[in-house]
Amino acid sequence: MVKIDLNGKMGIVTGAASGIGKSIASKLLDADASVIITDIDEKRGITVVKEFASRYKNRKLSFIKTDVSQKSDVDEMVKQVKENYGKIDFLVNNAGILIPRLLVDPEGKEEITGEIFDRMIAINQKGSLFCAQAVAREMLKDGVKGVIVNVTSESGLEGSEGQSVYASTKAALYSFTRSWAKELGRYGIRVVGVAPGILEATALRSPEYERALAYARGITVEKLRESYEKVSIPLGRVGTLEEVANTVCFLISDLASYITGTVINISGGKSRA
Numbered sequence: 001m002v003k004i005d006l007n008g009k010m011g012i013v014t015g016a017a018s019g020i021g022k023s024i025a026s027k028l029l030d031a032d033a034s035v036i037i038t039d040i041d042e043k044r045g046i047t048v049v050k051e052f053a054s055r056y057k058n059r060k061l062s063f064i065k066t067d068v069s070q071k072s073d074v075d076e077m078v079k080q081v082k083e084n085y086g087k088i089d090f091l092v093n094n095a096g097i098l099i100p101r102l103l104v105d106p107e108g109k110e111e112i113t114g115e116i117f118d119r120m121i122a123i124n125q126k127g128s129l130f131c132a133q134a135v136a137r138e139m140l141k142d143g144v145k146g147v148i149v150n151v152t153s154e155s156g157l158e159g160s161e162g163q164s165v166y167a168s169t170k171a172a173l174y175s176f177t178r179s180w181a182k183e184l185g186r187y188g189i190r191v192v193g194v195a196p197g198i199l200e201a202t203a204l205r206s207p208e209y210e211r212a213l214a215y216a217r218g219i220t221v222e223k224l225r226e227s228y229e230k231v232s233i234p235l236g237r238v239g240t241l242e243e244v245a246n247t248v249c250f251l252i253s254d255l256a257s258y259i260t261g262t263v264i265n266i267s268g269g270k271s272r273a
Helices: 019-030 042-055 071-085 114-142 164-187 207-216 221-230 241-252
Strands: 010-014 034-039 061-065 090-093 147-151 190-196 263-266
Touching (some): 010 114, 019 147, 034 042, 042 061, 090 241, 147 241, 190 241, 241 263
Parallel strands (some): 190 263
């Protein structure tokens, strides 16, 4: 197995206190990169850094509490990274939330509200923009030929019952990826995306998430869980967090030096057929 070497690379992973983000951060450290973990959950973020520090000796690693929906928070985080580490080689835009709701609920219980819409847009969409903008600005100043990775979802193209707002924010990341690649390519900065399909359980798949999504689809939580196994996945299984992390590491590395403006689907060939 080829080991990706990111020695000397320094970057940021947002929403890295759990789930996909944590797995990506771990894999980057395994590849000898230095990683700044950001998350709004300070307690969990500090715990993750302590866990990684004991596992990865002699790595530059730290946590910065950040609310990506607040531009001032993002700007301050990037400022701290530059002051403490001197440069930024990569950004992984992973932070996101998912609140299942229906466009119209005949029972009048769980419809999309302006508050829910604004919250998902602020974190998933605006947060990714704020982070990419702040980091790209520093890359340009320093002449760094860096990489921005947007973590989107196959639902961004396919849509998802009971998750239309979430899917729309992930669709935006497809367009951000293509558009920013066109804008930043002249400076040697690559912008790529990864779109996971059905994966092993993460923090997003909480009991409340499963309850709300099952309600939106008119089924029980048990039937919802069974439905994951019924989706047509040619490889015959759900994906792992490590498989997503491996792809992100590859895209950040020089092995992917001619890949930009595209999104890699990580779904085992999944379809709804």
